[in-house]
Amino acid sequence: MSFTVGFDLDMTLIDPRAGMIALFDELAAETGIPLDGRAWVTRLGPPLSHEFARYGLDDDTITALVDRYRARYQDVVLPQTVALPGALDAVRAVTARGGRAVVVTAKFGPNAEAHLDRLGIDASAVVGDLWSAGKAVALQQHDAEVYVGDHLGDITGARVADALAVAVATGPISADDLRSAGADVVLEDLTGFPAWLDTYLLATVH
Known part of the structure; x- marks a missing residue:
């Protein structure tokens, strides 16, 4: 067959929601952008860049956030998933x-x-x-x-x-x-x- x-x-x-919330909290603390991981995990599905775009950020800032998120992902999100x-x-x-x-x-x-x-x-x-x-x-x-x-x-x-x-x-x-x-x-x-x-x-x- x-x-x-x-x-x-x-x-x-x-x-992966617990780790994603923790990582959004980390990025918010680093950048001062009021990222809301708890709201994000209620609408998981679309690409990460779509979520960052909700904050009215420019393309360069979105790209930098995506890169930083991916760099920290395996340390923060993986163990909590x-x-x-x-x-x-x-x-x-x-x-x-x-x-x-x-x-x-x-x-x-x-x-x-x-x-x-x-x-x-x-x-x-x-x-x-x-x-x-x-x-x-x-x-x-x-x-x-x-x-x-x-x-x-x-x-x-x-x-x-x-x-x-x-x-x-x-x-x-x-x-x-x-x-x-x-x-x-x-x-x-x-x-x-x-x-x-x-x-x-x-x-x-x-």
Whole structure:
């Protein structure tokens, strides 16, 4: 059996919110910019630069903040990040059934890989710096027929890639809103993914 499932990272496989709040607090103290990490983690999904743009900052300042955030990320955020319920088993369910699991995320690629390594999540490939419809490029390159995410942008990426959009209600978007946005499947969290995957594979030709 050969198939590929794509997974989003933040609030799909991992919960990095505590570390992100701490890092925003650190950057706010360094720069004097009133960065609000607690508000940011309620709307995770879009690229980091989008969040900094909310403060009316110029492009050079945004670039400097992104660079500083990435430089401090593995020291501050990585140790405070946990796998979400069912995440490891969901990825293992794909590989145990002969498939490939790829992670496609808006997060900076090296930081995404560091999270997976630390938590023991074994992905065949990791592609970072892609958001919403942009994720379709990587999903198509890896022949992903399913994409699992928590955000409306993940549904868009799946649609553009002609992949099945599986949504988990572990991020900022409610299950009802994920359904309304056109998700093909909505799960409360990834604990139900292996059973769903078995049903999907039985119903499709591979």
